[in-house]
Amino acid sequence: MPQNPERIVDHVDLFKQPEYKQLFENKRKEFEGAHSAEEVERVAEWTKSWEYREKNFAREALTVNPAKGCQPLGAMFAALGFEGTLPFVQGSQGCVAYFRTHLSRHYKEPCSAVSSSMTEDAAVFGGLNNMIEGLQVSYQLYKPKMIAVCTTCMAEVIGDDLGAFITNAKNAGSVPQDLPVPFAHTPSFVGSHTTGYDNMMRGILSSLTEGKKGKANGKVNFIPGFDTYVGNNRELKRILGLMGIDYTILSDTSDYFDSPNTGEYEMYPGGTKLEDAADAINGKATVALQAYTTAKTREYIAKSWNQEAKVLRPFGVKGTDEFLMALSELTGKAIPEELEIERGRLVDAITDSYAWLHGKKFAIYGDPDLIISVTSFLLEVGAEPVHILCNNGDGEFKQELQAILDASPFGKEATIWLGKDLWHFRSLLFTEPVDFFVGNSYGKYLWRDTKIPMVRIGYPLFDRHHLHRYATLGYQGGINLLTWVVNTLLDEIDRNTNITGKTDISFDLIR
Incomplete structure (x- = not known):
């Protein structure tokens, strides 16, 4: 009997159908060995009590929904804010699929990233061959202007040396010698997505600005941090435009994760131009809009660029007041x-x-x-x-x-x-x-x-x-x-x- 497209049910209603209800009930009884509804209700009520709270806060070996992501997620997010950049994850394919999916589900936009697809043999012999082949294929297929490399748990546990691996890959002809391939070690078992953002931002800036110290450009650099509201970068640019401030946003993801539907696919929409990022070393100062996603990056900027790196949070009345007054003092521009x-x-x-x-x-x-x-x-x-x-x-x-x-x-x-x-x-x-x-x-x-x-x-x-x-x-x-x-x-x-x-x-x- 042919299928009737008029009877296709949305998933919200589909699982309310009698056959699915029966399926779930059979699963609960036959495979899960579930307790009675009365016992479930009794325990559920107990978990709302002060007695249970004390037991809950005493636990040490279990984490239930930690409200954080792991480092490579933040590293990928930082990399995607730069022009023509392809994140490359040294690790298993499943890991990078998770990170891509996480960002795509939030933004309802495609998120491009690749992995070296490390499997059991790489866990034994190391991931150098995966890196050499992976960089070559990524460059040939996707034509990026920069490939930003980070790691997952597997690569960190076996001790893959990204700096040496990338050098070997370039010497083997996988990618051109002059192609920027910054990297960051981002083990998922320590830190969080905010740590990964910081590690990758420092890695990208140190790579792009090496040997670029020169004449002061008068610009102010801004680092948004792990801020997933694309409207914030646009609002920041509007404010700076009203004040007449010349600026560079270091990792601008606003166009990448909110690109227009013009009928033509663009793999790398928007992003901070690599030459602007490289020239950030010659800026007047750097302002981070977040402190705890930029700690290592700000330390690097202060020491290596010999540049002031301060934190200003333009949120609410007081925070925005302080932000605008600090910018006015820094640049000499009036608040309009x-x-x-x-x-x-x-x-x-x-x-x-x-x-x-x-x-x-x-x-x-x-x-x-x-x-x-x-x-x-x-x-x-x-x-x-x-x-x-x-x-x-x-x-x-x-x-x-x-x-x-x-x-x-x-x-x-x-x-x-x-x-x-x-x-x-x-x-x-x-x-x-x-x-x-x-x-x-x-x-x-x-x-x-x-x-x-x-x-x-x-x-x-x-x-x-x-x-x-x-x-x-x-x-x-x-x-x-x-x-x-x-x-x-x-x-x-x-x-x-x-x-x-x-x-x-x-x-x-x-x-």
Whole structure:
């Protein structure tokens, strides 16, 4: 009997069909040896208790959803912000497929990267042959202007020497001698995607700028960090354009991960031009918009380029004020009236929404720089942090964040949790509930479980579309952050006042 295309069911409804329900039930009984529904419910309730929280926080050998990625993911992201660059992962094919998929699911865009496809023989004899052949094939097929090499666990465990391997590959004629092939060792079993970004950024800049010290170009370099909001690079460029500042953005992924559909495929859209990156060594100064994704890179710039490398976070009113005033002092350029007007709009928007946000308790998890930026902004609007969880933060991050909390009357009740995962976060939300929490898409399961409103900010965002296109920095970005947070709270009020004549007495459209 021929298939009827009119009866094709979307996957959301497909698995609700009787045959699938029966399939899942048989799987649960026959293969999983599942407990009864009553026992599952009893244990689930117990996991919401303080008793379970103490056991949960005492565990040492298990991590449940750590809220971080591994180093090669960040290394690839850094590399893709440079013109004509192909990331090359020295490791297994499955690893690079995961990294590509992770970025593609977030952006809904293709993500080009290759691997040396190391298998069991490479684990025994080393990956040199894979590197030589892989670079040759990659160059011949994809015609990159630069190949940026990083490693996975396998290559690191067996001790592959990337510098020596790349030299051998060039001597063997795999790629031209003058082709830039920067590299970074990025073992997945230490650090996180933020560490990998930093390692690769330092590797790329040290490779491109070697021997390029010359006449000062008067430009200011900007390093966005592991910032997955493409709107931020565009907003940064708009602000710099309004101020008349000559600049170079080191790793501009905005066009790569938000390329237009013109009907023609372009493998390497946008990116920082390699000659501009090479000339960054002659810049006036370098400004990093994130601290903990650029620590090694800033240290390298300060020592090797003899160039000032400072951190400025243009988030919220105070952060953007400090950013613009620092740029004005650095370049001698005046802050234009247009930006002052935008500041006034953000202040007005905060005033409009303050009554709905003041005193609201929140929790947040994510990368160190994102937590500092978003928490600082929420403190400005009167929200009160309770739980702050950062799996990949360190002591320096905790000290900086604690100083921000201590400086605000709304930050006194916050506890900073380092090295904890989202299963720990679940215990915190059940035992000490908040009014809303901030996090990436993996927080959806916490929202379903705890029924606490969730604001999606961070990376990855798999289950919502186009949020990455917005700016979160600057005054315009502040309005976006404010909109997301306050409307999440208003949505929750709607959900709790949706019975006509019973629960909608004090919240309606004619008030």
